[in-house]
Amino acid sequence: MSVRLNILAFVFGVGLLQQQAELPVLDWAWGLMPILAVNGLLARYSSGASIMLRRILLCLFFLGIGFFWAAALAQWRLSDFLPQSWERQDIQITGVVASVQQSNERGTRFRFDVEQVITPGAVVPQHLLISWFKVRQTGAHPLERPILHAGERWRITVRLKQPHGSMNPHGFDYEAWALERNIRATGYVRPSTDNELLQPMFSRPKYWIEHIREDIQQRFAAHLSGHSYAGVLQALAMGDQHAIPRDQWQIFTRTGTNHLMAISGLHITMISSMVFALVFWLWRRLAYLTLRLPARRAAVAAGLVVALAYAVLSGFAIPAQRTLYMLAVVAIAIWRGRQSAATTVLAWALFWVVLLDPWAVMAPGFWLSFGAIGLIMLITVGRIGRVHWLIDWLRVQWAITLGLIPLLLVFFQQIPMLSPFANAIAIPLISLVVVPLTLLAVIPLFDFILPLAHEVLSFVMAVLHALSDFPQAVWQQHTPPLWAILAAICGILWMLLPGSLASGFFAGFPARWLGVVALLPVFWVLPAQPKSGELWLTILDAGQGLAVVARTAHHTVLFDTGPGFGDTDSGSRIVVPFLRGEGIRKLDAMIVSHADTDHSGGALSIMDEMPVELLLSSLSDQHPIRRTVKHHDQCQAGQSLHWDGVHFELLHPLPQDYANPQRKVNSNSCVLKITSKHGSVLLPADIEGKDELALLSRASEKLPATVLIAPHHGSLSSSTMSFVQQVSPALTVFTVGYLNRYGHPREEVMARYLNLNSRLLRSDRDGAILLRFTGNGWSAESWRQLKRRYWHHSTIE
Numbered sequence: 026m027s028v029r030l031n032i033l034a035f036v037f038g039v040g041l042l043q044q045q046a047e048l049p050v051l052d053w054a055w056g057l058m059p060i061l062a063v064n065g066l067l068a069r070y071s072s073g074a075s076i077m078l079r080r081i082l083l084c085l086f087f088l089g090i091g092f093f094w095a096a097a098l099a100q101w102r103l104s105d106f107l108p109q110s111w112e113r114q115d116i117q118i119t120g121v122v123a124s125v126q127q128s129n130e131r132g133t134r135f136r137f138d139v140e141q142v143i144t145p146g147a148v149v150p151q152h153l154l155i156s157w158f159k160v161r162q163t164g165a166h167p168l169e170r171p172i173l174h175a176g177e178r179w180r181i182t183v184r185l186k187q188p189h190g191s192m193n194p195h196g197f198d199y200e201a202w203a204l205e206r207n208i209r210a211t212g213y214v215r216p217s218t219d220n221e222l223l224q225p226m227f228s229r230p231k232y233w234i235e236h237i238r239e240d241i242q243q244r245f246a247a248h249l250s251g252h253s254y255a256g257v258l259q260a261l262a263m264g265d266q267h268a269i270p271r272d273q274w275q276i277f278t279r280t281g282t283n284h285l286m287a288i289s290g291l292h293i294t295m296i297s298s299m300v301f302a303l304v305f306w307l308w309r310r311l312a313y314l315t316l317r318l319p320a321r322r323a324a325v326a327a328g329l330v331v332a333l334a335y336a337v338l339s340g341f342a343i344p345a346q347r348t349l350y351m352l353a354v355v356a357i358a359i360w361r362g363r364q365s366a367a368t369t370v371l372a373w374a375l376f377w378v379v380l381l382d383p384w385a386v387m388a389p390g391f392w393l394s395f396g397a398i399g400l401i402m403l404i405t406v407g408r409i410g411r412v413h414w415l416i417d418w419l420r421v422q423w424a425i426t427l428g429l430i431p432l433l434l435v436f437f438q439q440i441p442m443l444s445p446f447a448n449a450i451a452i453p454l455i456s457l458v459v460v461p462l463t464l465l466a467v468i469p470l471f472d473f474i475l476p477l478a479h480e481v482l483s484f485v486m487a488v489l490h491a492l493s494d495f496p497q498a499v500w501q502q503h504t505p506p507l508w509a510i511l512a513a514i515c516g517i518l519w520m521l522l523p524g525s526l527a528s529g530f531f532a533g534f535p536a537r538w539l540g541v542v543a544l545l546p547v548f549w550v551l552p553a554q555p556k557s558g559e560l561w562l563t564i565l566d567a568g569q570g571l572a573v574v575a576r577t578a579h580h581t582v583l584f585d586t587g588p589g590f591g592d593t594d595s596g597s598r599i600v601v602p603f604l605r606g607e608g609i610r611k612l613d614a615m616i617v618s619h620a621d622t623d624h625s626g627g628a629l630s631i632m633d634e635m636p637v638e639l640l641l642s643s644l645s646d647q648h649p650i651r652r653t654v655k656h657h658d659q660c661q662a663g664q665s666l667h668w669d670g671v672h673f674e675l676l677h678p679l680p681q682d683y684a685n686p687q688r689k690v691n692s693n694s695c696v697l698k699i700t701s702k703h704g705s706v707l708l709p710a711d712i713e714g715k716d717e718l719a720l721l722s723r724a725s726e727k728l729p730a731t732v733l734i735a736p737h738h739g740s741l742s743s744s745t746m747s748f749v750q751q752v753s754p755a756l757t758v759f760t761v762g763y764l765n766r767y768g769h770p771r772e773e774v775m776a777r778y779l780n781l782n783s784r785l786l787r788s789d790r791d792g793a794i795l796l797r798f799t800g801n802g803w804s805a806e807s808w809r810q811l812k813r814r815y816w817h818h819s820t821i822e
Contacts, residue, residue: 032373033372034086035088035091036379038095041088047815051093099204103204111147112185113185116149117219118139118141118149119141120138120139121176122137123232126175129592134155138151154208154212177225186763191565191566192793193792194795200817200818205382237338238263242259256268257286257482262466262467264342276493280441280447281448302324304320328356332349346385354374367406389432396432397428401425404421431510434504438602454481509547552608555578562732562795565595565600566599567587568763568788570626571585571760572599574609575706587599594626596626596634600627611635611636613668615631616641619691619695624711660695662678662723663675671701674697675697677695704802714748717743725751732805733783740774753783759786
């Protein structure tokens with residue numbers, strides 16, 4: 026028990042470090058020595074109090090060890106960085122392609138290990154994430170980027186920047202993701218005649234592994250050309266989840282089977298068990314081998330080797346790590362002829378995962394993976410009496426479905442209601458049929474098996490597709506508060522304790538139904554909402570784009586939807602997670618100011634996820650967004666809405682502006698003024714100087730505002746001096762992407778606002794901006810400052 030408690034303390038210490046805004050001074054670690062000294066003194070006494078105190082001190086010691094171990098690794102990893110002075114500079118380097126490439130219509134993305142920096146004086150981190158885009162030369166056809174292969178050594182010229190992602194409530198933390206994967210700069214390859222392949226294959230084990238993974242990818246693509254689920258089989262063979270199309274991922278998410286669509290712990294355990302059984306059966310029949318090594322030991326070793334190979338093939342994700350370490354602990358115990366408690370096996374697996382990857386505690390997969398296996402142990406290990414295998418399987422499914430509710434609501438704000446039914450069909454067919462066939466097809470001589478694996482998978486997908494189409498297949502809601510999550514976990518554990526029908530020592534815990542009471546707050550306790558007359562405004566960090574959520578007591582308006590990002594967009598990545606996390610189930614109005622993709626790119630994704638009562642836009646009749654909704658009005662000056670004591674009024678464009686085909690798209694941008702009794706906000710989208718003058722001439726009295734979202738992201742074409750003076754904002758917000766190619770916001774533009782003593786905030790530096798217009802006046806907070814962690818990008822000066 027003490028070992029398990031110490032491991033938990035170590036893991037808690039690692040998790041505590043990941044919540045810090047700044048890294049601690051490592052010299053403070055010497056403060057742990059007095060704890061050991063006191064513990065040694067207490068060892069002389071054998072009283073119950075001294076033993077208890079020693080255990081507490083040991084837990085504190087291991088907590089500190091975990092905290093400073095994670096801090097030391099973080100210091101070491103962060104020390105390899107790209108100086109700001111070398112961002113957006115051409116730098117020539119040599120290195121090795123370190124991963125299987127991910128290709129799309131724009132080009133290729135891959136990891137690159139730097140060996141030498143050729144540009145004099147340049148400082149470049151060792152591990153990069155690089156894109157090589159297709160480029161067009163003047164008067165020429167598109168120039169295809171070269172076909173890259175893992176393990177190749179190249180000399181290339183790159184432009185880099187520090188890892189930087191958007192920062193939003195309920196959003197994905199890209200900078201944490203990059204740190205965990207040791208990606209210390211991102212960028213792209215510059216077209217140059219000096220870009221040259223230096224060596225076709227650099228011999229090193231990790232590059233050979235990637236080379237093998239790439240070969241599997243190419244063979245699967247060749248044999249499954251034109252097959253709908255080729256990407257899923259690639260994911261099952263080598264963990265390449267990027268190969269799965271977005272619509273198929275949607276099916277897996279809605280049915281709760283996405284854990285099967287990669288190399289999961291379940292798959293590794295099944296394959297390892299099959300190999301164990303096969304080797305054990307064969308070994309026992311060969312006396313020569315049995316006399317030299319017991320069959321059980323040989324089978325355990327074979328199963329562990331196969332598990333290691335499969336985990337390495339998968340890219341060594343957290344579920345694969347957890348399973349491999351658990352199997353290793355069991356293998357060691359069997360090899361030594363000892364029995365190990367299930368909780369001890371789980372604890373040691375937990376220790377090794379966190380020791381080798383302290384950032385794993387930030388990944389949803391870490392909590393879901395260990396949570397699921399912990400629930401299985403709780404419901405199966407140590408229970409008295411035998412039950413039918415079907416009852417036992419149903420009980421495990423019930424425990425996992427119920428037990429993971431709090432974690433699913435925290436990470437994804439949704440619960441797949443049909444998950445038990447979907448998994449009842451998918452788990453046996455995929456784990457026992459599709460995965461073994463797919464892995465057998467990894468061997469070149471067995472490529473012919475792939476179509477058979479695809480046929481079985483097609484049947485599974487047909488069933489999952491039908492289940493995902495059920496209207497209530499997924500329960501979606503807000504993110505519960507922390508206290509409600511903790512209460513729910515306690516309630517669920519209480520419900521899963523042995524029941525009153527058990528016998529012996531575990532005679533059953535009474536009133537297990539009371540656990541339901543502890544579970545209810547995660548559903549019933551709603552996030553804080555604006556009161557009547559109040560306005561809450563969230564300017565989301567959508568990069569070089571705009572997405573603003575305005576909330577009153579009972580209504581929500583979305584102004585613009587952010588940009589598209591190739592295969593995905595800010596609607597699915599940023600806006601929908603925010604709305605769902607805040608408990609917003611529908612949009613009373615969505616305003617798409619104009620057709621530029623940095624303002625309209627996320628609209629379709631948002632409309633796929635939640636109802637939109639009214640669309641206001643300046644879009645043409647044939648635009649896909651216009652054709653998707655039933656209720657649409659064209660933006661026109663004078664239109665207004667009045668909800669919960671807050672007034673929404675459109676100031677631009679005029680009806681006749683749409684009649685001019687030569688007029689720029691930006692000039693027809695919808696301009697919105699939101700007014701509450703506590704303050705006002707002006708949202709001018711991408712209007713330019715002549716449109717500002719038009720507004721000054723016809724609606725100057727409506728322009729003054731407490732907060733202004735700077736027009737056109739701070740471009741020189743907007744924010745004329747007369748317009749800035751008339752609005753006279755106390756706060757000006759620039760929505761810009763980090764190191765954007767346009768150089769927004771321009772220094773001259775910012776100077777105009779500073780001359781009026783306006784406070785300036787910008788999304789690339791401050792993340793999402795949270796504005797509250799309440800009875801106490803108004804306030805503005807930066808999400809990047811509120812939720813700052815030590816790995817987050819430093820403030821931009």
